Amino acid sequence: MVKKILQAVGFGVFCAILILFVAPQVNNKLNFNQNTKIVSYHHAVKIAAPAVVNIYNQSFDLASDNNGLQVSSLGSGVIMTSSGYILTNRHVIDNADQIIVALQSGTIYEATLVGSDILTDLAVLSIDAENLPTIPQNPHRPYQIGDVVLAIGNPFNLGQSITQGIVSATERNALSEGGRQNFIQIDASINKGNSGGALINTAGELIGINTLSLGKNASDIAEGLNFAIPISLANKVMTKIIRDGRVIRGYFGVGTELFYSAKQLGVGDRGVVVTSVSENGPAARAGVKTNDVILQIGDIEAETPRQIMGAIADMKPDTNVKVLVLRQGKEILLNVTIGEFPEIK
Structure with missing residues (x-):
């Protein structure tokens, strides 16, 4: 019995000594972990957040008690210039009778619709304000998959x-x-x-x-x-809307959604294949045919469908350009007068 008591006492003393030696080390580790740097995006948010606004699309409703106005939809927007131009989505402000913009500072403005573009679902608003916060842009730092x-x-x-x-x-x-x-x-x-x-x-x-x-x-x-x-x-798109009130695009008159690169269809190492031509469009009038491979438009070498679509869209209507196509192994130079892309309602 005495032996068991001594063993228990000895075990207790051992545990006490162990705690005295180990506890300070555990505490030191805890202190170290508390000082370890964490991954945070606080700085990035602090830079950008003040320029992101809340947008309320209000429409008239005679049955409403709020002076006939009710919020039809809500969304967000980005202040693009310190003088009050704001980018948002077209569907956010579609059919609005009144557009309200709320800044993160708590200031409220009624916005004017400068213009919108259905193809990109973008809209430009304007508010009467000065010295507004904006978000920095860096075209020299392209985004990549995995960012x-x-x-x-x-x-x-x-x-x-x-x-x-x-x-x-x-x-x-x-x-x-x-x-x-x-x-x-x-x-x-x-x-x-x-x-x-x-x-x-x-x-x-x-x-x-x-x-x-x-x-x-x-x-x-x-x-x-x-x-x-x-x-x-x-x-x-914003620049064009501010300048013209809408986006004016060049029109070539081929089925843009049916463009393929020559490599994709195995008909060559370069160029873009035309798989449909709009009747009475600029391309058709100039003699462009289905299965032609576009090699060059003006001084722009045709590399990808997206690149060619973008180049044509940036051309002013009534611009005359020479288009080099490959047809059945023979290069043909055509003169095309660029039209204006039809407005979509």
Whole structure:
């Protein structure tokens, strides 16, 4: 009995000594872990967030008690100039009787619609303000698949929120009528109210305008399929809308969604294959035919369908250009007068 008591006492003393020696070391480790740097995007958000606004699309409803106005839809926008130009999605402000913009500072403005573009789902708004915050852009730092990105917006009118993900793919256009949007595909969540908000990189630089997502309906099984419009395209559209009130595009008159590169169809190492020609369009009138391989338009070498579509869109209507095509192994030079891309309602 005495032996067991001594063993118990000895074990207790051993444990006490062990605690005295080990506890300080554990505490030191805890202190070390508390000082370890964590990965944070706080700096990037701090740079960009003040320039992301909440947008409310209000329409008249005679049955409403709020002076006949009610919020039809909500979304987000990005302040693009310190003088008050704002980019958002066209579907955010579509059919609005009144557009309200709320800055993160709490200031409220009634916005004027400068113009919109259905092909890119972009719209430009203007508010009467000065010295507004903007988001830096860096065209010398291109985004890449795998880059970490942050989406900033106002989901479900909860207030400004940030979601994080990566660039899943680039140059997506399967969802775009006419292939004009050239989406950045991301897996950062975009919910109702995020449309028109900012997509930034971890340096706080603006790289896109968030626009839509797939897989949000109960019948859908897709997850993490979200899209943004590259800021290079958005800037180009914004400039045209501010200048002309709309986007004026050059029109060639071939089925742009049916363009293929010559390599894709195995008919050559360069060029873009025409698989349909619009009746009475500029291309048809100049003699362009189905299965022609476009080698050059003006001084632009044809490399990819997207590149050629972009080049034609940037041409002014009534511009005369020489188009070099390959037809049955023979090069033919045609004179084409660029038309104006038909407006889509």
